[in-house]
Amino acid sequence: MDERRVTQTCFPGRYIQGPDALGKIPSVVGAFGGKALMIADPFVADHVLPEVKHFFSGAELVIEKFGGECTDAEIKRLADTGSEAGCNSVIGFGGGKTLDTSKAVSFYMKSPVVIVPTLASTDAPCSARAVIYTESGEVVRYLDLPRNPDVVLLDTKLIVKAPVRFLISGIGDALSTWFEAESCMAKGAANSTCGAGHQHPGSMTSYALAKLCYDTLKEYGVLAVSSAKSKACTPAFEKIVEANTLLSGLGFESGGLGAAHAIHNGLSELSECHKFMHGEKVAFGVLAGLFFTDKGKDVIDEVYTLCESVGLPTTLADLGISEVTDEKLEIVAKRTCVEEETIHNELKPGVVDSVIQAIRAADSEGRRRKGSK
Known part of the structure; x- marks a missing residue:
């Protein structure tokens, strides 16, 4: 077989x-x-x-x-x-x-x-x-x-009684689901079922659910965060809880992972990032992944707008990295590109220099949109 x-x-x-x-x-x-x-x-x-x-x-x-x-x-x-x-x-x-x-x-x-x-x-x-x-x-x-x-x-x-930061972090994690599953679908890469070592790709069902996850975040993310801030259990809040938990869970496991989670693992090598939540780091991994995979301007603008609207990081400074050095970026990129990492599920080769350039581009775009230098 x-x-x-x-x-x-x-x-x-x-x-x-x-x-x-x-x-x-x-x-x-x-x-x-x-x-x-x-x-x-x-x-x-x-x-x-x-x-x-x-x-x-x-x-x-x-x-x-x-x-x-x-x-x-x-x-x-x-x-x-x-x-x-x-x-x-x-x-x-x-x-x-x-x-x-x-x-x-x-x-x-x-x-x-x-x-x-x-x-x-x-x-x-x-x-x-x-x-x-x-x-x-x-x-x-x-x-x-x-x-x-x-x-x-x-x-x-x-x-809904939990601090809203947890819901926002969940949105950051779920934000990666479609982009990573889309890459796995394009390459025919293995999904995350059954752990390491298998080669099963995802099904059309898993990819469709991953896309529904992204569409739900776009439509209801801002409203859900507003509801959570007021401890209001609204239909929008219910939809985002389901997207963060079920749709993203099915999408990542049966669709597959890609650049965003690999970059998250790279960022986790820096001590400045240790106090940030999983989804917060994944969200920046998504942004860097957009540049790594050469997404178009409209998609990049759409994702940055969502991150800004709900309060997810869009710059390295947002993740505590106030001083961005070549040495730090190399640490992140080398960890991102180790042999077993999911960045190799992308169509583009996962090499250190390409990851560094993508991270720099994502940070620069985030700073431009904030109006900072």
């Missing part, structure tokens, strides 16, 4: 979203056999659960507070707890590392997993991957799972 001729598209088993969606937990847990291990991050355990526990009436839950880091030891502790309690499913309730830990725990328990994000800041909740860390926070490995989460559930009344 030639994997390059066999498309592969992955989805979560069920996606549930809306105000008071937490009320679906008892029926979801019941369908999986009755008792669930709920892994709650510390903030959720201390501040959110007391306010939402009425939604769980009738559900048999074993609630464990997440230790703070997605390590092998923490995964084993929680899996042992769930197995000893006779739990039939796992619920992850909280932020990214809590959700990754829950995916891993369910894998070792051989049980279904329900993912309940409290933010709409990335597209990771729908994916079949967990990142495993050391106790001090260094990445150990990626755990590629045999299936996507059984249920992804977002209660938008809860999510």
Whole structure:
């Protein structure tokens, strides 16, 4: 079999979203056999659960507070707890590392997993991957799972209470989805299903969903950010939560990644960027990617306008890099172009000098539009 001729598209088993969606937990847990291990991050355990526990009436839950880091030891502790309690499913309730830990725990328990994000800041909740860390926070490995989460559930009344920066960062992450999937489609490059090593391209469904993600951001992004600033759970807010989470999740995993995420990884090498969120760095990676892939003026203007309108970075200074040097750009570009990076899914060769020129051009355009030198 030639994997390059066999498309592969992955989805979560069920996606549930809306105000008071937490009320679906008892029926979801019941369908999986009755008792669930709920892994709650510390903030959720201390501040959110007391306010939402009425939604769980009738559900048999074993609630464990997440230790703070997605390590092998923490995964084993929680899996042992769930197995000893006779739990039939796992619920992850909280932020990214809590959700990754829950995916891993369910894998070792051989049980279904329900993912309940409290933010709409990335597209990771729908994916079949967990990142495993050391106790001090260094990445150990990626755990590629045999299936996507059984249920992804977002209660938008809860999510709208989060600081608006998280939603904006999610827009930045989702902004990359179509441009990267489009590049993979043009080249016939492998998508991100099943982890590293496979060669399956995406399907027309995944590319269409990636395009819908971009169209939704353009149409509703500004309105959703305005709504979030007022803690108003409007239709526009609902659409952007879905775009950030489901459409972007399906688009990146089944469509594929490209220059934007590779440039993000390069920017993450600079200490100045460490305090910025994933989607904020990805957004600048999108802008640099537009120049790298030679997009036209109208597209470039459209994307910059969206970034400016919602508050995403458009210059290196916006990412804390006030002094741009050849040495820093070379560090970013070399990391961007390592052999295993997704920039090689682009039609254009991923070489260091081309990346440096694209980053310089993106920064220059951002500064021009701001009226700065």
